Structure formats: C-alpha cells, structure tokens
Amino acid sequence: MEKNGAAKKILIIDDEENMRHMLKAVLNRYGYATEAVSDGSSGLEMIRNSVFDFVLCDIKMPQMDGMEFLRAARCDLQHTTVIMMSAYGSIDLAIEAMKLGAYDFISKPFKNEEIRLTIKKAEERERLKQENVALRDQIQRMGGKLSFGNMVGKSPAMQQVFSMALKVARFDSTVLITGESGTGKELIAQGIHRESQRRSEPMIPVNCASIPENLLESELFGYVKGAFTGADKDKKGLFVSAQGGTIFLDEIGDIPLSLQPKILRVLQEGEVRPVGAAKTKTIDVRVIAATSRDLAKAISDGDFREDLFYRLNVVPIALPPLRQRSEDIPRLCHFFINRFNESLGSRIKNISAEAMTLLMAHPWPGNVRELENAIERAIVLAEGTTLAPAAFLGLPKVPENNAGEGDGFSLKAARAALEARMIRKALAATGGNRTHAANLLEISHPSLLSKMKLYGIT
Numbered sequence: 001m002e003k004n005g006a007a008k009k010i011l012i013i014d015d016e017e018n019m020r021h022m023l024k025a026v027l028n029r030y031g032y033a034t035e036a037v038s039d040g041s042s043g044l045e046m047i048r049n050s051v052f053d054f055v056l057c058d059i060k061m062p063q064m065d066g067m068e069f070l071r072a073a074r075c076d077l078q079h080t081t082v083i084m085m086s087a088y089g090s091i092d093l094a095i096e097a098m099k100l101g102a103y104d105f106i107s108k109p110f111k112n113e114e115i116r117l118t119i120k121k122a123e124e125r126e127r128l129k130q131e132n133v134a135l136r137d138q139i140q141r142m143g144g145k146l147s148f149g150n151m152v153g154k155s156p157a158m159q160q161v162f163s164m165a166l167k168v169a170r171f172d173s174t175v176l177i178t179g180e181s182g183t184g185k186e187l188i189a190q191g192i193h194r195e196s197q198r199r200s201e202p203m204i205p206v207n208c209a210s211i212p213e214n215l216l217e218s219e220l221f222g223y224v225k226g227a228f229t230g231a232d233k234d235k236k237g238l239f240v241s242a243q244g245g246t247i248f249l250d251e252i253g254d255i256p257l258s259l260q261p262k263i264l265r266v267l268q269e270g271e272v273r274p275v276g277a278a279k280t281k282t283i284d285v286r287v288i289a290a291t292s293r294d295l296a297k298a299i300s301d302g303d304f305r306e307d308l309f310y311r312l313n314v315v316p317i318a319l320p321p322l323r324q325r326s327e328d329i330p331r332l333c334h335f336f337i338n339r340f341n342e343s344l345g346s347r348i349k350n351i352s353a354e355a356m357t358l359l360m361a362h363p364w365p366g367n368v369r370e371l372e373n374a375i376e377r378a379i380v381l382a383e384g385t386t387l388a389p390a391a392f393l394g395l396p397k398v399p400e401n402n403a404g405e406g407d408g409f410s411l412k413a414a415r416a417a418l419e420a421r422m423i424r425k426a427l428a429a430t431g432g433n434r435t436h437a438a439n440l441l442e443i444s445h446p447s448l449l450s451k452m453k454l455y456g457i458t
Helices: 017-029 042-050 065-078 090-099 112-141 156-169 185-194 213-221 260-267 295-300 305-314 326-344 351-362 367-381 403-407 410-431 432-442 446-453
Strands: 009-013 034-038 053-056 081-086 102-108 175-178 203-207 248-250 286-291 315-319
Touching: 009 017, 009 042, 017 034, 034 305, 042 053, 042 065, 053 065, 053 112, 065 090, 081 090, 081 112, 081 156, 090 102, 102 112, 156 185, 156 315, 175 185, 185 203, 185 248, 185 286, 213 260, 260 305, 260 446, 295 446, 326 351, 326 367, 326 432, 351 367, 410 432, 410 446, 432 446
Parallel strands: 009 034, 009 053, 053 081, 081 102, 175 286, 175 315, 203 248, 248 286
Antiparallel strands: none
16 A cells, blocks of 8 residues: 555545544555545645545535535646545536545445455556556657667568567566677667666676677676686676676677576576676566577577577567668668767768668668668768768669660660669568558559569569
C-alpha cells in the first residue's frame, strides 16, 4: 500500500460518525493513511491543502453534498481517484457521478472486503495509467518510433528493431546485437541503456577486438597489487566500473577462447575475479554484446563457446545492412545534414534529385557509417546550399542507359532500360518484396507487376 516509500493517503467524507470511524479502522488496518471529515465543504478545504491518492465520499450530506463536492473540486482532483458512496444508489446517480469525474460508485451498506477490493481495483487502474504515460513518453522521445537514441529509420526492418529495443530496455536481460560493420550496433546499445532504469549509471563500451589479448583480462576484470610485474596497486576492471549500469562488449565474437569462461561466469553468477585475486566480487551490471561475426560458424570452427553464445543470445537484435533498407537513405541524409550543419557551421538545406538518385543506387558496403562520412565530405566540398552529385566524390556515378545504346537515340528504349534497371535494384534492395519495392519506386503495386511482366523481370 505504499507509494514512493509512503503509505497511500485516503480522505473519507461522510456525515455519519460511525461510518467514518469504521472506514478509518478498516483502511488503517490495510496499511493506508486516512483522514476523515463530515461534509463536502470540509473535504474541499482538505484537498486544497493536501494531496490524497483516493477520496471516499458520501453523496447525501448536509451543507455540501457529494455531487456538489465533485463539481467544486473537479480542478483539484486531477491526480486523485474518487469513489462515491450512497445508501440511495441508482444507476442514474452513478452515471451522473462518473460524468463529474468519479471513478466508481459503491452502495451502502457494504462489507469491509468490498471496499478493499474497490480500492485495489482503483490502484491497479492508476498503475496502468502511469505505465501508459511512461510508455507514451518513451515513444515521444523516440520520435514516434522513427528514431531510437541516435538512430533513425522508417523502414519496416528498422521499425521492428526499434520496437524490440524499446521492449527489452525495460528489463535487465542480456542482449546480443548482430549486424555488419557500420550498421549502428553501438547506437542501439546506447539507446537501450538510455531507455532503461540504469540510465543514471554509466554505460562502459569495450571493443574486444582492439585490446591486445594479454591485456584484455586485466582490463575487463581488474587486478590486485602484485598480480604481475608492474602491478604496484589494485586496479578495478571495466565490469566493476560499470556497477549499476551497462557494459557494452563490442565485437564479442573476437574475444579470446581463454577468456570466454570468465565472461560466462559473469553472466551466470554475476561475479568477477580480478587477476591475482583469491576471491570473487559480486557485481550488478547489465551486459549488451555485439558482433559482426557469424557466431554459428565460429562455434563450429571451435573459436566460440556454444554455452557462452546461448547466455549472450537471450534477446537477439539483428540490424539490417543499409542496402536492405534503402528507403531510409533520404531520412538518414537529412538527419546527418542537420547534425553537420550544427557541428560544422554549414548551411546545407537539401540534396538535389540527381544526387539522391546516386545515393539510392549505391550499395553502401560500409553501411550507415559510410553514408555519414559521405554526407560530411559532401558538405565540406559543397558549393551553395544544395548537395549536388559533384559533392559526392568517390561514389560511382549512376551509369548511363547503356542497355539502350544499341537503339540509337530512342528515348523510349532508353526510358525502358532505365525503368528495368531501377526495378531490379529496388527488388534487390528490398529482398524481393514487391510492395516495398513499389514504395521505393513511388509507383503502385499493380503498376510494378505490370512493368515486371513487360520487362521479363521475375
């Protein structure tokens, strides 16, 4: 019956002294803090000077009855749940009370258990309301699910990623993020941490592939004085530094086989043993791991422990490469333009249609990181406020209509060749999904099917 460490407060408004006394005794026994007054005007004064979680209010009272109290107190009861009571109950009266803001209506006489269950039901309703408000706030912070942390994406694939990341953020489950280099695995991990209850504690990123094997153990788990030459004092490891927060183990697939049992122990027991220490330390750390390696192949090759994989892969999140969600490229471009305008002091407003065609046709082997670098480079090289194709040095230009060159100067043949090529690219980019391909091409689904048949595209 507690809220933020304090008993929930209930105001009882009833002109019958015996009823007030009985309700106070019952509710106090159930763990609530109660106050009681004998009429609506006194109740009105009470709620204007103090905050109550619930109000139990009789309808028939002298001076100011329950319905008058509801009308007068409407603005003061926005965060208070009101339950009306009456020995003269009727459906019309209950409906009128609820129109004025009451949550429930209970007829006198009632049993002690009945009033307790009514309040419990009201508590559950308030809890659900608070959870819904918190969830709406999270969704708003995500930009209506078009972004998560510092990632943006409108494609169905990224919407699924954002939805999964938001769900898992509310729990402490271990997450394994997979995807090609440059797809934004660390950004997703940062977003999960920021949306979690651990957000006020640190998130410690560790690139397991960049730390030499002979140093990785002491970096992760720390060491005690005298553990090895040069260990002149105790040093806490990164797991201990992340206490209460999150540790992000990037490129976990490259961790040496000799260290994998220690990582497994952290996940199973929540314990670390510093190098040279005789005892383990208990830690409270959420683990998010990421890899661009095929761990199934690594397991079959004997480079990765199968039991560690299953401990890491509690909630898998697979990030698609940019070539499979090319519909996100325009949104990503404008996101990066806005960011670099701020950091570089530039004033780029948009991208020309020709440049966007170039970007949409590029396969982006370096994924989002490559696109980000391309936009930054283009802004530095740009002349004017619009990014033109000339600003994107290093990217292959969209080829001319070579398929139509044998047709001389026929615009019709050239247009057909261009359409066929763009349809094939759109289908490749969407993994053969014709609905998504039609959206990319900005044509209707029936039109796409017709053109595929015309150009012999299967």
